[in-house]
């Protein structure tokens with residue numbers, strides 16, 4: 066059994082960089098400089114991300130044009146189709162259709178928007194420059210998603226007061242699979258075990274400033290038995306347990322985020338499930354509900370509020386492509402951390 070205990074310390078990790086995960090070969094230095102200046106003002110408005118800060122991680126300039134999946138994430142739309150000629154984003158009754166050169170055009174909900182020179186074709190795909198992305202975001206306005214249909218936890222039972230975060234809550238983060246067990250395969254990127262490990266590290270990064278005690282059931286590509294994962298959490302008398310997975314389905318049409326709790330789970334678990342779902346819902350294309358119809362061992366045998374999140378489907382081409390990017394994984398991780406903090410604060 067290999068567990069990694071990460072104590073909260075004074076070093077606050079601010080290494081988050083909001084940037085497209087895929088790189089774009091530069092066009093011209095002057096264009097890049099102008100875009101960088103514009104983007105410094107523009108990107109926080111689109112993404113809510115703070116401006117880039119010095120980091121020890123690989124730095125990709127946020128001034129670069131956006132790939133279709135990144136654009137979809139920033140606008141809150143789903144990637145319907147993207148190829149060398151078209152970017153087609155849809156969702157919640159809204160649409161964005163982008164056609165590339167030689168006759169570039171942009172249709173926001175069917176209304177044309179002058180693309181200027183904001184659309185570039187490279188590496189057999191279309192890229193959208195930040196200035197155009199910002200104009201599209203302004204014309205599109207806020208995308209209103211339907212309220213999630215929470216199942217099994219409605220109405221919410223009265224919640225027991227939870228410990229404030231200041232009293233050093235113990236949070237166990239469980240990246241599924243590992244080692245010889247790759248989890249779900251991914252035609253478009255790394256397998257489930259890698260996707261979920263990276264996501265868990267980003268959740269830990271996001272939680273560290275809150276002074277919680279973090280325990281990871283695995284911190285690298287090793288396999289840990291299910292019963293050992295449970296034992297790590299029970300032995301630590303953890304306040305909560307979050308297991309992170311990615312889904313697969315025989316049909317490539319199935320996508321979305323699902324959250325599992327144990328059958329007959331406690332009201333506290335329901336509250337944790339709701340907190341995480343509320344935080345995740347704006348970031349995922351489809352929300353498939355909170356489910357309690359599976360007896361997952363890590364949920365049934367843990368003695369604290371415990372949830373298992375399925376981030377999305379690695380068999381759905383667009384969702385798998387998004388989950389294969391660091392930017393999207395970091396976005397989801399930030400939302401999970403936000404849900405955990407909200408739960409610990411009893412809000």
Ligand SMILES: [Zn+2]
Pocket residue numbers: 241242248249257310311
């Ligand atoms: Zn899994």
